[in-house]
Amino acid sequence: MSFAQVYTRSVVGLHAPKVIIEVHLSQGLPALTIVGLPEATVRESKDRVRSAILNSGFQFPNRRLTINLAPADLPKDGARLDLPIAIGILAASDQLDPQVLAGFEFIGELALNGDLRQITGGLAVARAIKAEALAVNTAVSSKDVDHTKKDMLESAVAVQTPQLVLPLVNGAEASRVEGVEILGAESLKAVCDHLQALTNPNASYERLATVEPAPAQQHTGYQVDLADVKGQHHARRALEIAAAGGHSLLLTGPPGSGKTLMAARLPTILPDLSAEDALEVASTYSVADSDYDYGTRPFRQVHHTISAVALVGGGSRPKPGEITLANRGVLFLDELPEFERSVLEVLRQPLEAKQITISRANSQMTFPANFQLVAAMNPCPCGYDGDPSGRCRCRPEQIKRYQDKLSGPLLDRIDLHITVPALPIADLQNAQAGESSEQVRNRVSAAHKRQLTRQNKVNNELSPSELDSYVTLGESEQQLLQMAQQRLNLSARGYHRVLRVARTIADLADSEGITSVHVSEALSYRGK
Known part of the structure; x- marks a missing residue:
């Protein structure tokens, strides 16, 4: 033949x-x-x-x-x-x-x-x-x-x-x-x-053995723990809400206040990946030829010198970028205003669509990008604007120029905005260790399970029409949101994000309905 x-x-x-x-x-x-x-x-x-x-x-x-x-x-x-x-x-x-x-x-x-x-x-x-x-x-x-x-x-x-x-x-x-x-x-x-x-079965040829599936890996714990974070109760609460509902988070505070410390511990309180999601993540890393601890949620921390192509993917034959490698996990951007504005702007569409489509003359690729964005920044170039010591010497125009590196549409897409104050050394020495990651993860997993049972997705993925089905507000809650819309200048997108966060807060409290307490807390996490 x-x-x-x-x-x-x-x-x-x-x-x-x-x-x-x-x-x-x-x-x-x-x-x-x-x-x-x-x-x-x-x-x-x-x-x-x-x-x-x-x-x-x-x-x-x-x-x-x-x-x-x-x-x-x-x-x-x-x-x-x-x-x-x-x-x-x-x-x-x-x-x-x-x-x-x-x-x-x-x-x-x-x-x-x-x-x-x-x-x-x-x-x-x-x-x-x-x-x-x-x-x-x-x-x-x-x-x-x-x-x-x-x-x-x-x-x-x-x-x-x-x-x-x-x-x-x-x-x-x-x-x-x-x-x-x-x-x-x-x-x-x-x-x-x-x-x-x-x-020829009678010949003396040796057959290949079927490769048996590797035994399921047991969760052996992380090298870090949320108990390492002392004080900062407001920020710890925001981390818990972000983990439970898949929300994005922005931490603002002076150097050394613990922003990076807390961001690195977010994966330790996230719910476990499903079997199909674990395969999806592992498949991405297999194609990218990168190391991956199977079954864990990815945590990608990128430097501010990264290019837009490296962040979202691309090339003559498009390949996955950092947002795809962070799929089903966390993408951490430290020193957010130091990134090129053009680089940050490419995050706007993936944060909404949970995927990125890259088009070239001869091909078009769609990569998953269902990641949690966690970002950290200083309030001003020197980092000490508003510090009681008064050591900030930045001029108002410098502070405005620094903060204007972040566009309004990008900030509007971040669900939780948290101010992380610097703690005095005496408070750090006397502060007791907070809850461990395991304790917080148990609550987060319970809230996550409620969301999957109710709507088969996390709250951050709810569309506006789905919000109408799963978020029912009473008259007092509606009035509260109307007042907040006037004072905070909430956009329609910001309004929907407040509802998603309120739904997550209610799930953490094991509450079917959303009360004014849940809405008020959700509003407290919106930026200026």
Whole structure:
């Protein structure tokens, strides 16, 4: 046979679309041509594949080889296509049975000696395979599918459970996806032995073992604890509200008042991630090739010199930025006015939409950005405006220029505005330790569960129409909000954010209704 077809996956953004590798052997001078929009890394695979095949004990065909990567209009990059290309060449040259490849997908980078090296995006690939299998199963069970198409789908499903062959070092992360059989291999020879064992069960070929899912990680605790924060009861309360409802938070105060200390402890009181959210976060970090402690909420602290592209993502082929790496977690911006204003303004749309869409001439990517923004700033350039010692020497125009670096629309999108005063040393020495993170997290988790039971989302994600359903105000509460709107110049967005915060405060108090006490506290967290 001179033709073979192998299935694999590319990684585009956070998605892993299917790629069909077609290999054709024909007469003519020996040559190897790869078509189908391959990028530099893929074009270079021909030399890696040739050496890997020869060093694995197989023959490299001395004929004209044409390799097509379909669909042709999808860019393919990365060395993860090495393994499927090698398998396709061996199948097309009759060194492997092409029929046995049904139901398999292959990804992996080849070393020159045939070993398989670690690749990025293994978890994203496994999730894409599972999603495709679920879509096929849904189509099979649909009553709207005609009988001919239904028979074809049923035969496709009946082949076997989807199987993914990838480097053994990637097996642990990919095995977290249920419904896909993960086969980890250390070399091209091991993969070929497995395929030949399926063709000839009586032969002495060794099969690949299925990689078992890693045991669920137990929460071992954080290195920091909210009990480290002494005093600052108002700020601690705001942290609890932010954690319970997924709200954004701005901490303003002089240097050394504990703003960074408190922000770093917000993840310790957040509710645990759901299994699906944990997979989503881990998949993002797998594509970005970044370390991630599976099952924990991300905490990303970025420097004020960061660019807009690094913050929201981008590039000629868009890649996720810091707001996507902070998805389902916390993005902390310290010294907020020191960031370039153009950088901060790109946060406005993601804070509302919980996602970011990046458009380029030849592609458009949408990345998740459901993060909690926590920011900290000084009240003036020197940091001591309003300090009782009177040591601030900043002129009014300097203070105005400093605070004007933050636009009104951006500040309007932050739910909680807190002033963190500096505590005297005597108060710090005499202050008792506050509640621990575990104690606060128990209350936060209970409030979080109430929200999911009632509306299947946290309060910060409620739309204006949903607020009408889940937030019912009495006459006194409505009058209070009307007075506040006049005094605080609340915009429509600010009004809705007050309602969301009030709903969270009521959930923390285990109250179905929202009272004037809840609304008053929510209003106390609005900025000037």
